[in-house]
Amino acid sequence: MKHPLLLLLLFVCCCCSPVFAADGTENRDTYRHLETFANVLTLIQQYYVDDVDSGKVINAAITGMLSSLDPHSAYMSPEDFRDLEEETSGSFSGIGIEISIRDGILTAVAPIEGSPADREGIQPGDQIIRINGELTKAMSLLDAVKKLRGEKGTMVTITILREGWQNTRDLTLIREAIPLYSVRTMELEPGFFSIRISNFQATTTRDIRNALNSMSRKPPVRGVILDLRNNPGGLLDQAVKVADLFLDQGIIVSTRGRDKEEQIVFRAHDDGGRNDFPMVVLVNSGSASGSEIVAGALQDHKRAIILGTPTFGKGSVQTILPLPDGSGIRLTTAKYYTPSGGSIQATGITPDMLVPLTTPTTAAETPSESARPDTIIRERDLPHHLKNDTHTEPPPKEIKGMEHPEDFNKIQEIQNIETLLKEDNQLRTALIILQSLDLATKKQPSKK
Structure with missing residues (x-):
């Protein structure tokens, strides 16, 4: 006689069969695999040396099933849901x-x-x-x-x-x-500002809008550096809204998945704002997901110059799907595409100006303890990462003299602007570009 749990799983399989009815082969294969799973679980319960918690074993199987799909799909317990809410709330x-x-x-x-x-x-x-x-x-x-x-x-x-x-x-x-302080601003020189976004959370757009309003109360804004280095992403809607602050029209990003609900095009809106100052966006290998959406949109619309090193290359969208017991799954449901229609999945965004971070290392560091370029992790290095379906060229090669990740962490601790510009060659180069654009604009003859 079959074990009751086996009978239950077979019943679930039969009840779900209409989902697979369009393809008889897939229906039979799915039924066979579920039966195998139920048989294995029954054998574990009958013969394993110790008593087995069936719920724990099944949760482990679900975890393994999702982790085999891609690096970003995962099972989430009720406690994980609470942690996610904390992280996105700030x-x-x-x-x-x-x-x-x-x-x-x-x-x-x-x-x-x-x-x-x-x-x-x-x-x-x-x-x-x-x-x-x-x-x-x-x-x-x-x-x-x-x-x-x-x-x-x-x-x-x-x-x-x-x-x-x-x-x-x-x-x-x-x-x-x-505390995840998402936005930090700094006036580098009169009229030239740096806005650093460490991640995209629920308050990011509001904080940037407040920062822009504060800037406008001073002498005219002559240029802005949007620093997205080591920004791992966050909430998709916040990344879209941030890009919208600097664009008046056109596509910001589009998503495509198997479900029609995942076929979404996000467009910019003209809200009457005057955020038309020159911009440089800083990116590096730690810029992922939401930061790549912003950088890709501003690059494709030629709204800003992208400076730094190739980005992480996470071009997928995850959806939180709840389960009846209060748990849920984080499932990759779509890929996102830049306004030009290209995917950056596993390839990343290549800056307009490739400028590796070359801050000097301190004398106390030995060569064996400083990070090497081959320790930099990108999406293409993760197991089971999704392939890029719009690019056939090989992934971008590491740049000779690639930035040392620990150096970027050190420069973020520098509060003195003069010292910061001396140590951070990427920030310094971005400021020089903005100053040059400002100077060129002033030298243009006025039209009568």
Whole structure:
């Protein structure tokens, strides 16, 4: 006699069969695979050496199923939902680090500015081998996130391995409330401003609009640098609205998926604003998703000069789909396309001006401890990443003299503008470009 759980799964398969009725072969294959899964689960329950929590095993199977699709699809427990809401609302408690899984190893993508991870010197490409002594090899990405986060004031010890190190090192960090200050502005010289966006969250567009209004109360804005370096993305609608602030018409981005509801075109609106000043957008390998949408739209409409190094290359859209028990799945449902119709998936955006970051390293750093170009992670390095369906050329090669990721983290700590411009050659080059455009405009003869 079949196990009751097996009968239940077979019943679900039969009830769902109309979904697959358009293709008889697919229907039979799906039924066969579900039956195999049910048989394996039954054997585990009958013969495994210890008692098995069926719910835990099935959740693990769901997690594995989603992780096999692409790096950004995942199962989310009710607790994960709450964490997601915290992150997009503007703060969470933890050590402040973006992580991913690369070649099966938990890997740091970028520390959040001013966070414990940033102050401790964690660098992009660092491999996180253990969290509180527990090996991360078998952890899912969401499990690792939950272990790194926790109550403010509590400690977490991570074991990291860096390219060039002979041995691992333990770092003990104290968790803090990590406020995600999305927007930071700075007047570099009279009339020339830098607007840095660290990620796209619920308040980003409002904060930038307030910053632009504040600028307009001063002498005329002569140029703006939009700094999207190490911006991993965030909310799609906020990225679209930010691009809309600087465009009066045309397509900002379009999304295409299997579902008709995913076939969406986002267009710019003329709201009567006068944000027509010259612009330079700074990007690097840490600029992903939402920041690539903004940079791609401004580049295709020739609204701004894009300067820096090739971006991460995440050109996919994730949708949160709830499940009856309060959990849900984050599923890749579409790819997005720039106004010119091209996809940047796994290729990234190539700047108009390729300018690697060349800040000097301190004498205390040894060659074995400084980050190397091959530690820079992009979408194409992630397992199961989606292929680009609009580009046939090979991915852009790394540029000789590629920026050291740790150097970018250091320059973000500099508060003095003169020192910042001296250390940050990308920011300095962008300012020179804006000053040149301003000077050229002034020299043009006025039309009568």
